[in-house]
Amino acid sequence: MPTCNHCGSYVSNAFVRVFADESGQIRACPECSANAGIAEVTLSRADS
Structure with a gap:
């Protein structure tokens, strides 16, 4: 199950x-x- 690397919330495969x-x-x-x-x-955030 994919998650946001910033907050850990679930994201869909389409979002990914x-x-x-x-x-x-x-x-x-x-x-x-x-x-x-x-x-x-x-x-x-990628630049940080």
């Missing part, structure tokens, strides 16, 4: 296909980020 980085990490999800900003938060 869209938002995972090249190594398969999920750095933001609807539980720990605003839905409208998930892509931006993912990029900012």
Whole structure:
């Protein structure tokens, strides 16, 4: 079962296909980020 690497919440396989980085990490999800900003938060957390 895939989970967000930031908060540990469950994410769907479809979410992983869209938002995972090249190594398969999920750095933001609807539980720990605003839905409208998930892509931006993912990029900012990847840079940290």
